[in-house]
Each structure stands twice: as structure tokens, then as C-alpha cells.
Amino acid sequence: VTDHAELLGEVHICRTPGLPGFDSWTCRIYRGSPNIAYFLMNVRVSRANPIRFAFCGALGIYCLEAALTPWTEIQLAAEAAYDRSSDCSFTTFVGYEWTGTQQSNNLHRNVIFRNDRTLDLPISFYEQSRPEGLWRELREQCSQRGDGCEALVIPHNSNLSNGLMFRPQNPDLSKYDAGDAASRAEIERLVEIMQHKGDSECRLGAGTEDELCGFEKLSFGNFAERIIPFLGDGADAASFVRNGLKQGLEQHAKLGVNPFKLGFIAGTDTHVGTPGAVDERRHVNHAGRGKAVLSEPPTGLQEDIEFNPGGLAGVWAEENSRDALFAAFWRREVFGTSGPRIPVRVFGSFEKDWQLCGEDFARRGYAEGVPMGGDLPAAPTDTPPAFAVQAARDPGVRGAPGTRLQRIQIVKGWLEDGEAREAVYDVVGHSAGEASVDPNSCERSGPGSDSLCGTWVDPDFDPGEHAFYYVRVLENPSCRWSAHTCNKLGVACSDRDSAGRDLFDVCCGSEHPRTIQERAWASPIWYTPGGSSARAAP
Amino acid sequence: MTWLRRPIVHFIALGGLLFAVKTVAFGVRAPLFGGVETTAAVVSAERVAELRQDWLARTGAPPDATVLAALIERERDDEALVREARRRGVHETDPVVQRRLLRNMQFLRGDSDRTPAELLDEAYALGFDRTDLVVRRRLIQKLTLDVFAEARAEAVSEDELRSYLQAHPEPFTRPARARLTHVFLSRDRRGDAVASDAKALLRRIEQADAGPRSLLALGDPFLFPRELPPHSEQELAKIFGPDFAERVADLPVGAWSGPVPSAYGLHLVWVHDRTPEQLPILARVRDRLREAVLAERSERALRAFVAALRARDPIRVEAAGVEASDREDAE
Numbered sequence: 001v002t003d004h005a006e007l008l009g010e011v012h013i014c015r016t017p018g019l020p021g022f023d024s025w026t027c028r029i030y031r032g033s034p035n036i037a038y039f040l041m042n043v044r045v046s047r048a049n050p051i052r053f054a055f056c057g058a059l060g061i062y063c064l065e066a067a068l069t070p071w072t073e074i075q076l077a078a079e080a081a082y083d084r085s086s087d088c089s090f091t092t093f094v095g096y097e098w099t100g101t102q103q104s105n106n107l108h109r110n111v112i113f114r115n116d117r118t119l120d121l122p123i124s125f126y127e128q129s130r131p132e133g134l135w136r137e138l139r140e141q142c143s144q145r146g147d148g149c150e151a152l153v154i155p156h157n158s159n160l161s162n163g164l165m166f167r168p169q170n171p172d173l174s175k176y177d178a179g180d181a182a183s184r185a186e187i188e189r190l191v192e193i194m195q196h197k198g199d200s201e202c203r204l205g206a207g208t209e210d211e212l213c214g215f216e217k218l219s220f221g222n223f224a225e226r227i228i229p230f231l232g233d234g235a236d237a238a239s240f241v242r243n244g245l246k247q248g249l250e251q252h253a254k255l256g257v258n259p260f261k262l263g264f265i266a267g268t269d270t271h272v273g274t275p276g277a278v279d280e281r282r283h284v285n286h287a288g289r290g291k292a293v294l295s296e297p298p299t300g301l302q303e304d305i306e307f308n309p310g311g312l313a314g315v316w317a318e319e320n321s322r323d324a325l326f327a328a329f330w331r332r333e334v335f336g337t338s339g340p341r342i343p344v345r346v347f348g349s350f351e352k353d354w355q356l357c358g359e360d361f362a363r364r365g366y367a368e369g370v371p372m373g374g375d376l377p378a379a380p381t382d383t384p385p386a387f388a389v390q391a392a393r394d395p396g397v398r399g400a401p402g403t404r405l406q407r408i409q410i411v412k413g414w415l416e417d418g419e420a421r422e423a424v425y426d427v428v429g430h431s432a433g434e435a436s437v438d439p440n441s442c443e444r445s446g447p448g449s450d451s452l453c454g455t456w457v458d459p460d461f462d463p464g465e466h467a468f469y470y471v472r473v474l475e476n477p478s479c480r481w482s483a484h485t486c487n488k489l490g491v492a493c494s495d496r497d498s499a500g501r502d503l504f505d506v507c508c509g510s511e512h513p514r515t516i517q518e519r520a521w522a523s524p525i526w527y528t529p530g531g532s533s534a535r536a537a538p
Numbered sequence: 539m540t541w542l543r544r545p546i547v548h549f550i551a552l553g554g555l556l557f558a559v560k561t562v563a564f565g566v567r568a569p570l571f572g573g574v575e576t577t578a579a580v581v582s583a584e585r586v587a588e589l590r591q592d593w594l595a596r597t598g599a600p601p602d603a604t605v606l607a608a609l610i611e612r613e614r615d616d617e618a619l620v621r622e623a624r625r626r627g628v629h630e631t632d633p634v635v636q637r638r639l640l641r642n643m644q645f646l647r648g649d650s651d652r653t654p655a656e657l658l659d660e661a662y663a664l665g666f667d668r669t670d671l672v673v674r675r676r677l678i679q680k681l682t683l684d685v686f687a688e689a690r691a692e693a694v695s696e697d698e699l700r701s702y703l704q705a706h707p708e709p710f711t712r713p714a715r716a717r718l719t720h721v722f723l724s725r726d727r728r729g730d731a732v733a734s735d736a737k738a739l740l741r742r743i744e745q746a747d748a749g750p751r752s753l754l755a756l757g758d759p760f761l762f763p764r765e766l767p768p769h770s771e772q773e774l775a776k777i778f779g780p781d782f783a784e785r786v787a788d789l790p791v792g793a794w795s796g797p798v799p800s801a802y803g804l805h806l807v808w809v810h811d812r813t814p815e816q817l818p819i820l821a822r823v824r825d826r827l828r829e830a831v832l833a834e835r836s837e838r839a840l841r842a843f844v845a846a847l848r849a850r851d852p853i854r855v856e857a858a859g860v861e862a863s864d865r866e867d868a869e
Contacts, residue, residue, distance in 0.1 A: 016595075018674065018675035018676075019672070020672065029596040031596060032595050085818075087712060089770070089773075236560055270784070273569070293542075343761055343762070345761060357759055361759060361761070391761070392761045392802065393801065393803070395776070395778060395779035395780075395800070395801035396775065396779055397775075397780055401779075401801065450801065450803065451760075451761060452725060470776040
């Protein structure tokens with residue numbers, strides 16, 4: 001759980017009678033009218049040059065002082081829940097969210113620390129209002145401190161960045177040079193591809209014709225557009241991860257460094273402290289959005305229709321410990337899912353006639369190729385790269401079996417005459433449309449696979465061009481959370497009288513589908529002409 | 539309807555809206571520096587109303603009788619601690635209290651040229667040390683920390699550790715684990731033949747009387763390893779699904795068994811060994827355990843301390859319906 005650094009002290013003051021500021025207007029609004037406070041506090045952190053609330057005192061000193069308490073509690077909680085025994089049963093990381101927002105455009109980052117050597121206080125948007133400042137301060141206050149402090153910065157909700165997340169541009173609007181690109185790539189090695197507030201992989205009409213990008217999309221590009229729709233439609237290409245990766249190739253060709261070399265994870269961001277609660281059937285809502293605790297149980301949908309329960313991050317590591325997991329984050333051997341526990345593993349290689357789908361998939365993968373998140377070596381003259389992929393469906397829980405897999409795809413991005421291109425290939429599995437789900441009963445039917453394994457060879461490989469390859473695993477169709485809830489509420493889309501008008505329109509409207517194809521995304525493997533000078537893990 | 543566009547109309551409408559919001563949100567006016575009088579051993583009716591209002595503001599619902607009684611009880615405890623702290627003179631010597639009082643006075647007096655000592659004297663004369671909420675919290679905190687420090691001073695004995703572990707085993711218990719090797723037969727690949735294939739394979743290996751590695755080359759590819767280090771039922775369920783995980787607990791050790799169904803097909807399973815559910819060796823959880831013992835001991839000491847204070851110097855409650863005094867319930 002990564003708390004917003006910007007409000008750690010503020011909220012602590014407002015909830016602790018006796019602290020200076022507890023009686024301030026802002027705090028009274030926070031306690032008395034949470035929905036107004038939610039708006040006020042969010043507007044406050046959306047300014048270009050944010051200033052803390054008056055009750056924080058000169059230079060924000062009271063709020064900074066107050067932030068020490070929750071920041072210490074976060075670290076103690078992380079320590080208490082971390083199993084340091086050889087059982088390795090549970091691992092926690094200390095982390096927080098830097099809630100950088102430029103004019104409502106979401107540049108949020110999660111900051112995750114390798115171990116218990118962390119910052120004295122989180123660097124927030126108030127101290128550093130630009131990501132560049134955050135990276136610099138993390139270098140100076142953490143990694144250069146010499147006591148083993150290390151941090152990763154993970155951009156999230158790029159779909160709400162209004163095209164700012166993957167722009168190779170400094171705050172002074174100058175273009176990235178090699179140094180800028182390197183300093184970003186050094187600390188931003190992962191990106192959140194999916195979460196509660198939508199999918200960030202790609203978007204139809206924003207640099208792609210891939211129909212499967214039409215998944216958990218928001219109709220706005222930042223939160224201002226949500227309130228005032230005519231400002232925009234959220235289709236800015238540079239908000240989406242696939243376009244970011246393509247931009248990365250262009251930058252790499254130009255600067256010799258790829259600033260957007262990002263592995264994939266997914267998260268919840270529902271702010272309820274339940275990071276694994278991503279089941280469409282038991283969606284619990286997003287907390288803190290201005291609804292008082294203990295108020296009436298909500299009627300109708302538990303959540304605004306456009307949001308979703310969020311996703312999960314998967315890691316291939318030697319053991320479940322902070323060091324092993326962080327090292328895997330660093331080498332990007334990770335994957336994200338839109339919720340289901342779909343494990344997926346990918347290796348790439350220039351071996352001829354490569355066939356891994358038998359014995360020893362992983363052992364041979366490491367021996368003969370490179371794992372997901374890595375770089376292909378220099379290309380031999382006559383062999384295109386091959387990619388071996390294995391995935392399994394979510395095994396499910398008692399009474400709720402997971403959905404079967406439909407197919408595995410490879411998304412390739414490459415440069416052609418200096419211009420970024422993309423293509424999507426089917427690797428193995430069934431065709432679209434063979435299986436289906438009844439949105440009224442949520443009964444799934446049709447053929448699917450418990451697990452899939454396949455090898456794909458690039459048919460159009462050009463050893464002289466930059467490229468990336470990432471795997472997408474698709475489930476068969478299943479009900480979206482909203483359909484589960486609407487069915488439970490007795491809404492029948494064939495019968496207008498089955499529900500009140502508002503509820504009927506939300507449940508049965510055409511804006512949000514009643515069924516979805518859940519999925520997993522494995523981190524890309526990159527190819528650089530002449531081979532990559534990949535940095536070793538620290 | 540051109541009057542609707544006039545700024546003055548907007549001005550008045552917005553003002554009215556703000557007033558309404560203010561009235562609804564903060565029905566009770568909070569005084570500038572709290573409002574707690576600590577001279578009499580009493581939780582005043584006004585204070586009870588505040589407790590009620592705080593709870594409403596914090597949770598969105600008024601406290602029911604049980605909650606209100608608990609809130610009042612805690613207020614009586616706090617009152618007893620504040621009185622004891624003042625009896626010990628903490629309010630006159632503690633630097634945090636003095637800093638707070640000074641800050642209040644500087645705020646009130648602005649750019650006055652009085653010395654800090656003069657300002658402090660004035661603060662005490664005005665009774666801010668009795669009414670300021672921060673001072674009050676600090677007095678409670680100071681006394682609580684003293685009680686805790688005393689309770690923690692005495693070393694924790696081995697006996698205490700052991701009996702605490704016995705009384706609270708759950709947080710420390712390690713679940714049962716099994717170490718196993720399995721051979722996978724894929725339902726995807728074999729379809730309806732998967733059951734007969736699995737039985738045939740099991741028969742073959744039983745006749746050959748071979749060990750756990752004999753079958754490895756015979757199964758279908760599986761995403762996770764064939765040989766697993768010790769896994770608990772919960773961990774197995776994450777890989778194979780709940781049915782498989784549950785069955786493993788009943789399988790014999792040191793023999794091939796199955797077929798065991800999973801989310802993906804059938805498995806022949808060899809359980810190498812099993813670690814039963816167990817309390818950990820004390821040495822491995824000593825630090826966590828000691829912290830738990832000390833926390834429990836501190837809480838107990840504080841409760842006893844407050845109870846003694848209240849027996850000596852009862853705290854009355856004055857409020858409609860909850861009129862009570864410590865003399866009645868202190869026995």
C-alpha cells in the first residue's frame with residue numbers, strides 16, 4: 001500500500017485532536033464534509049507550484065513534523081508483516097506515492113524501497129513538483145547515501161496523464177539529451193500497465209488499430225476532463241505504455257539511450273488496503289473518495305461504472321524475499337494482470353529451430369536465451385529471434401474456478417526508417433469468438449485452455465532496426481464486475497421495468513461493456529542493433 | 539430571466555450555499571483553544587456533547603449507548619491522568635507544554651516585546667495550561683510514557699515468553715508444509731484420456747518400484763517446477779487450485795500416489811516429507827515475542843495505574859442520562 005506523501009502529515013493532524021491545525025478550517029471540512037475535502041485536497045495538489053495548506057504553518061513545518069508519525073508507522077507495519085524467516089511466506093516493501101499532478105494531468109509515481117533503509121521523510125509533490133526533481137532527490141538522499149538505500153520509481157495511471165507521461169521532454173520544454181534519458185531509465189524501470197482507474201496499455205485511435213486495446217478505457221485523459229468532458233477524450237497517444245515503448249525506441253536510435261525501457265506490473269490503487277482483492281465478483285470499491293465511513297450501505301453500483309477492481313503484479317524471483325524480489329523488479333522479470341492470477345513466462349533467443357515447450361522450459365530458457373525484461377544479444381546474420389511463451393489460467397478458488405485461456409499474442413514494436421511501427425501476432429490458442437459468456441447469467445461456454453505454450457519466430461526481422469516484443473495473454477470472455485453487480489440487483493437488460501431508470505441506463509448502456517477479456521502482460525524483451533550494452537543489476 | 543445572470547444574484551446564492559454547508563458540516567462551534575476545564579474532577583455535560591459530536595463527525599453516525607459509555611469512560615481515564623500529571627507539576631516543568639503555551643501567547647500577543655518568561659507567566663495566569671487541548675494531550679502522554687517505561691524496565695523472563703506464546707499461539711504458528719515432486723498430465727493435451735493415461739502411468743511405475751525421479755520425463759510440460767520446496771496448503775492452492783492443495787494433506791509419504799486433480803489436469807504426486815503445523819522454536823521469534831509481552835505488560839500497568847487514580851480521586855460525569863460517579867462504581 002503506497003500512501004500519498006502529500007497528505008501524510010495533513011491527514012494525521014486532522015485526525016489527531018490536540019495537534020496544531022486540528023481545529024483549522026481545512027481539518028474541520030475534512031472531518032465534517034469528506035466529499036468537499038476530497039475535492040479541496042485534490043485541487044491543492046494539482047497546482048503547478050503547490051503550496052501546503054495554511055494550517056501546516058510556515059514552510060509546512062507542522063505537516064512535515066506530523067508526517068513523521070504515519071511514515072514511521074508505515075515502516076513499522078512493513079517490518080512487522082515481513083517474514084524474515086526461511087519460510088519466506090510474506091514480503092512487504094516500504095513505499096509511498098509521489099502524487100505529482102500538473103493541471104490535473106496525472107504524473108503519479110510509486111516509490112518502492114529495496115529494504116528498511118529509506119528516506120527520513122517521503123519526498124512529496126510539495127518538495128519536488130517535477131518527476132526530474134524526485135529522481136534527483138532520490139539519488140542524493142537515498143542511493144548516494146551509501147548505506148544500501150535503493151529505490152525504484154514506478155509511473156502509474158499514465159492513461160490519465162493527458163499525454164505527458166511518455167514525452168521525452170524536460171520541465172523547461174527542452175528535448176531529452178542522453179543524460180536526461182539515462183537518469184530516467186536508471187530509476188524508472190517498471191510501469192503500471194493496468195489498475196483501478198483503467199488500462200494504460202494502448203487505446204484505439206491513439207496510435208494503434210489493435211481492437212483488443214478497447215479494454216477498461218476511460219473516456220477522459222485527466223480528471224478535469226472527467227468533470228468537464230469537452231476538454232478532451234483521453235485519446236492522447238503519449239498517455240499509453242505501448243506508445244511510450246515505441247517512443248523509447250526512437251529516442252534510443254537518436255540518443256543512444258532508451259528513456260522508456262519499462263517492464264510491466266499492474267496494481268489496485270483502490271486505497272482500501274486490500275491489494276489482492278481484484279475479483280470481478282467481489283469488487284469492493286475505492287476508499288477515501290468522500291464517503292463517510294459507516295454511512296449507509298450503498299444502493300446500486302458500488303463504484304462509478306468506468307472504474308474496475310484493478311490488477312496484480314507477478315514476479316519471477318528465486319525466493320520470496322525483499323532482495324530477490326527487488327532484483328527481479330530491477331531486471332524487469334515481472335508481469336501484470338488485469339486481475340486473474342495468470343502466470344506467464346517468456347524467453348527470447350537467436351537459437352535456430354528453438355522449441356522450449358517440453359521439458360525444462362525455464363532451465364533451458366535461461367541457458368539458451370534471455371528472460372522477459374531483458375535484451376537480446378547481437379543478431380547472427382541469418383537467424384531471426386524466437387520467443388518461447390508459457391502461461392496458465394488462474395487456478396481459481398473454492399467454488400469459483402478461473403476462466404480458461406483463449407490465446408497468447410506477441411506485440412512487436414520496431415523502427416522503420418526512423419518511424420515507430422507496431423504489429424500484433426497470435427502465437428498459440430483459440431480464435432476470437434469461439435468461446436463466449438452470457439452476460440445475464442455470467443455462464444461461460446466454449447473451448448479454452450488450462451495452459452498454453454508456444455514458440456514464435458519473428459517473420460519480418462530486420463537486424464538493423466530497434467525493436468521490442470511483449471506477450472499478451474487473453475482469457476476467454478467473462479462478466480465484468482458491473483454485470484455481476486447488476487445481475488445481483490435484479491436488473492434485466494431485456495426488461496426496462498426491472499430497475500430504476502438511472503440504474504438501468506448504467507447497467508445496460510452501451511458505453512461500458514458487460515463482458516470483458518481479462519489478460520496478462522509480460523515485460524518486453526528488447527533488441528538493439530549490434531546488441532545491447534545492458535546494465536548489470538546492482 | 540435576465541436577473542439570473544446578475545453577479546449579485548450569484549454572489550448571494552453562493553454565500554447562502556457556503557453558509558448552509560458550514561451549518562450542516564459544523565453544527566457545533568469549537569472554541570479556539572479546546573474547552574476543557576480540569577479544576578473539578580468531572581466530565582462536564584458540555585464535554586459529553588463534544589464527544590458525541592466528534593464521534594458523529596468522524597464516523598458519520600451518532601454514537602449508540604455502548605459507544606458513548608466507552609467514550610465517556612476513556613474521558614474519565616484521561617481526566618484522572620491529567621489531574622495526576624498536574625499534581626506532579628508536569629504542566630509547569632515539561633518543555634513541550636511550555637513551548638505550546640509560548641506559541642499560543644506569541645500568536646495572541648503578536649509582536650509584543652515581552653520576554654518568553656513574561657509570556658509564560660501570563661499563559662498560566664490566563665489558565666491556558668488547563669484549557670489547551672494540546673497541553674492536555676501532552677500531560678496524558680507524559681504520564682503514560684512514565685508508566686510504560688516503568689513497566690518495561692523489568693526484564694522479560696523466559697517463563698513470560700513461554701506462557702505468552704502458549705496463550706497467543708496463532709500469530710506465531712507456522713502452517714503444515716509438504717515437500718513434493720509431481721508429474722503432470724494435461725487435460726488440454728489428453729482430453730478424456732487423461733484419467734486412463736494417469737492410471738496407466740501410475741501402474742507402470744508401481745510395477746517398476748522406482749523412486750520419485752523416475753517419472754519426471756513422462757509427464758506433460760508444467761509452468762511451475764516439478765520438484766517443490768516445502769509448501770503450505772495455501773501456497774499449493776495458489777499454484778494448483780484448492781482441490782489439489784487439500785488432497786495433499788492426506789497423501790502417504792515416500793510413495794507415488796494419485797491421480798490428484800488440479801485446475802489443469804491430473805498429477806501423480808510423491809510426498810517426500812511433511813512438517814506438521816507447529817509453534818516455532820522460541821529462539822526464532824524471541825524479539826517479536828518480547829515486544830508483545832512488553833506491550834501487554836505496559837497496557838496492564840496503565841490500566842492498574844488509572845484504576846488506582848480513579849479510586850483515590852473519583853471522576854464524576856454530569857450529563858443527562860449518564861449521571862454517574864466513580865464513588866458508585868469504584869466499589
